[in-house]
Amino acid sequence: MRQAKPQSLVIALATVTVITACAVQPGQQPVAPAQPTPTPLGQEENVAQTVKAGELKPPVVAQPCGDNCPYKDQTVTVIVNAAGEKGPISGPLYEIREEFEQATGAKLNIVEVPFAEHFPKLLTDFTTGSGQYDISIAGAWWLGDLVGGDYILSYDQWYTDPRFPKWDIEDVQPGPRSLLEYGGKKYMVANDHDGQVMYYRRDLLEDPNHKAAFKEKYGYDLKVPETWKEFRDVAEYFNGKDLNGDGKPDNGLTMHLKVGGQGMFHFMSFAAPFVIGPENTKLFWFDPQTMKPLMDSPGHLRALETLVDLIQFGPEAMMGWSLGEAWDHFLRGEAALTFTWGDLGALAQQEGSKVKGKTGAALLPGTTEYYNLKTGQWVKVDGVNRVGNTTGGSWAGVISKFSKAPEAAYYLLALMASKPKSLIYAARGWDGVDPGRFSHYLPPAGTAKIEDYLAAGWDEKDIRDYTQAYFDNFSAKLQFPYLRIPGTFEYWTALDIHLSEAATKQKTPEEALKATVADFEAITDRLGREKQREIYVTSLGLDQ
Amino acid sequence: MATIATTQIPQKRIGLVEHRDRAKRFFLLPAVVWVLAFSIFPLLYALYNSLFSFRFGRINEFVGLQNFGRLLTDANLHSGLRTTLIFVASTIVVQMILGFGLALLLNQEMRGRNVLRAIMILPLFATPVAIGYLGITIFYEQNGPLNVLLRALGIEPVPWLSNPFWALVAVILVDIWQWTPFVFLVSLAALQALPIDLYEAAEVDGASRFASFRYITLPLMTPTLFLILLLRLVEAFKVFDIPTSLTLGGPGRATEVYSLFTYRTAMRFFDHGYAAAQGFLLLVIVSVIVTLLFRRIGRLYDVES
Numbered sequence: 001m002r003q004a005k006p007q008s009l010v011i012a013l014a015t016v017t018v019i020t021a022c023a024v025q026p027g028q029q030p031v032a033p034a035q036p037t038p039t040p041l042g043q044e045e046n047v048a049q050t051v052k053a054g055e056l057k058p059p060v061v062a063q064p065c066g067d068n069c070p071y072k073d074q075t076v077t078v079i080v081n082a083a084g085e086k087g088p089i090s091g092p093l094y095e096i097r098e099e100f101e102q103a104t105g106a107k108l109n110i111v112e113v114p115f116a117e118h119f120p121k122l123l124t125d126f127t128t129g130s131g132q133y134d135i136s137i138a139g140a141w142w143l144g145d146l147v148g149g150d151y152i153l154s155y156d157q158w159y160t161d162p163r164f165p166k167w168d169i170e171d172v173q174p175g176p177r178s179l180l181e182y183g184g185k186k187y188m189v190a191n192d193h194d195g196q197v198m199y200y201r202r203d204l205l206e207d208p209n210h211k212a213a214f215k216e217k218y219g220y221d222l223k224v225p226e227t228w229k230e231f232r233d234v235a236e237y238f239n240g241k242d243l244n245g246d247g248k249p250d251n252g253l254t255m256h257l258k259v260g261g262q263g264m265f266h267f268m269s270f271a272a273p274f275v276i277g278p279e280n281t282k283l284f285w286f287d288p289q290t291m292k293p294l295m296d297s298p299g300h301l302r303a304l305e306t307l308v309d310l311i312q313f314g315p316e317a318m319m320g321w322s323l324g325e326a327w328d329h330f331l332r333g334e335a336a337l338t339f340t341w342g343d344l345g346a347l348a349q350q351e352g353s354k355v356k357g358k359t360g361a362a363l364l365p366g367t368t369e370y371y372n373l374k375t376g377q378w379v380k381v382d383g384v385n386r387v388g389n390t391t392g393g394s395w396a397g398v399i400s401k402f403s404k405a406p407e408a409a410y411y412l413l414a415l416m417a418s419k420p421k422s423l424i425y426a427a428r429g430w431d432g433v434d435p436g437r438f439s440h441y442l443p444p445a446g447t448a449k450i451e452d453y454l455a456a457g458w459d460e461k462d463i464r465d466y467t468q469a470y471f472d473n474f475s476a477k478l479q480f481p482y483l484r485i486p487g488t489f490e491y492w493t494a495l496d497i498h499l500s501e502a503a504t505k506q507k508t509p510e511e512a513l514k515a516t517v518a519d520f521e522a523i524t525d526r527l528g529r530e531k532q533r534e535i536y537v538t539s540l541g542l543d544q
Numbered sequence: 545m546a547t548i549a550t551t552q553i554p555q556k557r558i559g560l561v562e563h564r565d566r567a568k569r570f571f572l573l574p575a576v577v578w579v580l581a582f583s584i585f586p587l588l589y590a591l592y593n594s595l596f597s598f599r600f601g602r603i604n605e606f607v608g609l610q611n612f613g614r615l616l617t618d619a620n621l622h623s624g625l626r627t628t629l630i631f632v633a634s635t636i637v638v639q640m641i642l643g644f645g646l647a648l649l650l651n652q653e654m655r656g657r658n659v660l661r662a663i664m665i666l667p668l669f670a671t672p673v674a675i676g677y678l679g680i681t682i683f684y685e686q687n688g689p690l691n692v693l694l695r696a697l698g699i700e701p702v703p704w705l706s707n708p709f710w711a712l713v714a715v716i717l718v719d720i721w722q723w724t725p726f727v728f729l730v731s732l733a734a735l736q737a738l739p740i741d742l743y744e745a746a747e748v749d750g751a752s753r754f755a756s757f758r759y760i761t762l763p764l765m766t767p768t769l770f771l772i773l774l775l776r777l778v779e780a781f782k783v784f785d786i787p788t789s790l791t792l793g794g795p796g797r798a799t800e801v802y803s804l805f806t807y808r809t810a811m812r813f814f815d816h817g818y819a820a821a822q823g824f825l826l827l828v829i830v831s832v833i834v835t836l837l838f839r840r841i842g843r844l845y846d847v848e849s
Contacts, residue, residue: 119812120814123600123601123814124601126601127600127601145600145601148600149600149601149602151600258705258791258792258794259791259792260793260794261792315685315686316685316703316707317685317686317703317705319703319705319707319795320704320705320711320794320795486599487813489812489813490812493812493813497793497794497796497797497800498796500794500795500796501796503795504707504708504795504796504798506795506796506798507796519620526597526815528599528604531599
């Protein structure tokens, strides 16, 4: 028998290496807002100015400590979602490293781990008490487990201490500010401020031809949708039309509904005005008396039915999409509407976007009635029932109880939270830090200057809409109640899976919500109903 | 004296035997330590964990056999088991037929045979996770190469990753693509070891190619094929990387295989006790299958010998 030549094997190995290297799919990091890679454009009319990652840097705030370094020979190790030196959330850590080390004498280690590995690694570190990580740039929903398990330190004692860089928690709007605290103590140091807003194609909604055609079809003026019903009409109207001039039909909307692709956040933001209203500002997840899940209420059901109905105006593929693909679809100009986090607005300004100067943003639409869970009645409202939200991770630093350098750790987080740095983080976009402070907003809402954003490459109309949308979202009188109890990720995973089942017609919306309730009950029973109830009630600020 | 002599020699021998025994024990020690540290201890530790509930990633309270009881009533677990069985049955059947068929084909004299053999085993070198991510690109519904090809052939694009049925098909196809070469490789090695004189004798007797295959190749290859089947079955039951990287178990639970479910239970929900119980169930299932197959293989070898 002839033997295979060694050259064949070498060629084979080289081919596999190349294939494997090419296998990295843009936008497949399900997680902390990832930066998709839009298609390079040949003839884009709207690429006036772009600022690449790293071009715009925040000012140096801390002075070098010289011979009097407070944390000399200490090491601060930060665990953060993997995104690289120019990636969202992790990027600013690399940028600030030199400044921090010169100001404190401490060393900064940055440990990047995939989103999926972050919480398990952190909890393993905590449960074994090894203290490998001093800081975690954590998701806000982890606080139920981290505080409940007594794994992280409150920074109350250091917040006003003049030894540390000054930052102002009152500068953060009340919605996102509430996520920094737990049980009356401060745990997370402000960084990212997540919340979902609606994005729309301003150029399409202002187009006279579309305005006329829309009015003829629906009997009212084409405008920025204020209710989910209007959102549906606009999505339906634009669905199937060519929205980016490539001669191919595009979609009315885009969403990310892959299991593990954070689709459950879509449902949370979407369902809020179906359940939350002036007479019920806090009940969404559980009955605080019994911890019975409320997820199968008529309000939740109508929300899910409406959401499932909307899916027909997006590409079928979005049932398998994570953030990256859904955003990419909008950035290519292939969808008229979406609702998601602040990253999209910033990414729309980046090189390769087809929607720079065309991307409007607004508070999420609402409803004209909501189901009051307290009374079991539908309640009609005057005008529109709109609910702000802080859905998402709001990725921010927490300090390990097992840290050997807790003060140096707080120094780093406070330095990153200082106003001049935070403004640049929020303006740049690529670093994943979304706006949520008064100092991020343009007057009269805040104190930022339009020049700050223009320097970061923003289109003026886009940034005015964007900051106003975020200000309106976090200022809304009604806010979606964020879940922060032990097992939150498990509850949300159950919701995510059953939402996907409803979206792909494996279950009816009613069946999906019933299955969600069954899973919620099992999780609550396992974690201890009474313990969970007590924490839930505390997290809502209700009396026991 | 004679008595003395007879008692002295055995004592020396006994000493020698004892020395040899000690040496044997010494050389066995690493293996024993290995088995104790990496098989017995984890097994006992998992058994211990399975008797407790967990909260905040730490042991909460003793629950006895409650975690094992949950195995019987957990509909989500049953769904994972069902998906795994479908996956195992589909992939194994196709891989065995395809892999063995290709081995037969490339065992023939033909031009470019070595190049084809090298190409055939390429997927084996790749990491399953990487292949899963590569699958996302290949099965990408809007402009993925597969749907572009289907469109070019005038066939309606397939919702590979957004439809529950097709998502499972996609996971199965990727697994088949990766592991068929294993069946191919081992089968080919075994085919090349078959005694050529039997075929020559058959040819002299006027046997057709099919008859040679039916009465020589297949019987001689059966033990090898059973061994491949055994190895693939065990691996297929543990499949994790491909569905995790390709679909994350979705849409819904359509591709949530058993190992992914257990992984979520342990590393996402930190319900280590229940995850340990799930591990034992899989161990039992796989052990039963392995035992049955081993018996079958044993009988085949007995018949041969």
